[in-house]
Amino acid sequence: MTALLVLLGLVAVGAVVPAPVVALGPGPTFDTLGDVDGTPVVSAEGLPTYPTEGHLNMTTVGVTDGVSTLRALGMWASGDYRLAPRYTLYQPGMSVEQVTAENQVEFDGSIANAEAAALTYLGLPTRVTVGALTDGSPSAGVLEAGDEIRAVAGSPVTSVQGLLDALARVRPDEPLELTIVRDGGAPRDVSVTPRGHPDDPDRAFLGITPATSPADGQRLSITLGDVGGPSAGLMFSLALVDKLTPDPLTGGRFVAGTGTVTPEGDVGPISGIRFKMLRAQEVGAQTFLVPAANCAEAAAEAPGGLQLVRVGTLGEAVDALETLDRGGTPASCG
Structure with missing residues (x-):
């Protein structure tokens, strides 16, 4: 009788206690x-x-989180799911x-x-635009998502790679002039002071995600x-x-x-x-x-x-x- 009660207790716990895994399917x-x-x-x-x-x-x-131990075992046994440690998707903290x-x-x-x-x-005409600004971006307050970037320090840019190549020649902490177009308006020059990149302090970091966008009006x-x-x-x-x-x-x-x-x-x-x-x-x-x-x-x-x-x-x-x-x-x- 004691063994049966212990077994029932383990089953009850396994039915409600979440396993430290996620089920992928x-x-x-x-x-x-x-x-x-x-x-x-x-x-x-x-x-x-x-x-x-x-x-x-x-x-x-599909990711199923918060599964009980018994359910996780059942999902694994079905062959339709794979179990993975929860921390591989949800890092501690x-x-x-x-x-x-x-x-x-x-x-x-x-x-x-x-x-x-x-x-x-x-082969359609494209523009280089600001896709998004990162948190705490040095461009905040100067650039906005959707701005078209036409030139860096007076040199025209026509592709995202061209923008990245231009930024590779820029030094951090020195004001940089960009020529932009906002909301279909006239081109204008703005100044941004890039910081050192988080992964390489010697590389200029504008804190933007550049994007390739279709021509104006598209x-x-x-x-x-x-x-x-x-x-x-x-x-x-x-x-x-x-x-x-x-x-x-x-x-x-x-x-x-x-x-x-x-x-x-x-x-x-x-x-x-x-x-x-x-x-x-x-x-x-x-x-x-x-x-x-x-x-x-x-x-x-x-x-x-x-x-x-x-x-x-x-x-x-x-x-x-x-x-x-x-x-x-x-x-x-x-």
């Missing part, structure tokens, strides 16, 4: 060509847009709100990169609430390319995928690809775009019947979809 998926709550996920103003077909679904990893805010910053960065990659791929918009992290960049870029070019990319297919993207269009690796593939197949995807660096992992864990396509750049992803539309076979992870 398939998360929500969204069609980047569609709408969420009546708002297009991807849209453009001041640019010609065209009808699209099929699906270009971005995929996510950080609140859930702080982690969520960091994920949102990464997501906002992925949106900026996706827009830049699409504009670069399509606007790209990517809107998707309650999603964080950088791994939707590739699918956002593809949706923009699809909407800004005459021929539908998917040919009516249900395509899903994942991958970070740089402003230059390079596709980077992500985590949790197994869960993303499972959810993609569950909702009806026929083809899944896989970052080249994730191909070996994806091939080993892909659900049967899901076509894996290897992509290393935005251009390769577009070419792969066009190849599928012609009845060809794009590069595979298999």
Whole structure:
């Protein structure tokens, strides 16, 4: 009887006491060509847009926190979830709100990169703008998000890399003249005194996130609430390319995928690809775009019947979809 009471007590404790883990599994998926709550996920103003077909679904990893020990064991035993130490996602001393805010910053960065990659791929005119200001930025009160930066110390800048190259020649703690345009007004000069960069005191730090934006009078918009992290960049870029070019990319297919993207269009690796593939197949995807660096992992864990396509750049992803539309076979992870 005593042993039974002890066992029941352990079960009761295990049913209510949170385990020091999080459960990772398939998360929500969204069609980047569609709408969420009546708002297009991807849209453009001041640019010609065209009808699209099929699906270009971005995929996510679901994170379940605060699970009891017994539930965690059950989720692990199901094979649909993986358990990870909680501190790998929620660092000691950080609140859930702080982690969520960091994920949102990464997501906002992925949106900026996706827009830049699409504009670069399509060869559209662009401007260098202030995407955001960091906390405690030395540019606060002088620059604002959305400002166009046309010159640094009198030297014109036409790309984010050009801005970074110009700043590499600047010394910290010395006033720097920038030529900016705000809200479509006339160009004007402002002065900012950069500080030393947190990672390199000898490098000038303006405390801004530069962005590549479309020409004046044009606007790209990517809107998707309650999603964080950088791994939707590739699918956002593809949706923009699809909407800004005459021929539908998917040919009516249900395509899903994942991958970070740089402003230059390079596709980077992500985590949790197994869960993303499972959810993609569950909702009806026929083809899944896989970052080249994730191909070996994806091939080993892909659900049967899901076509894996290897992509290393935005251009390769577009070419792969066009190849599928012609009845060809794009590069595979298999």
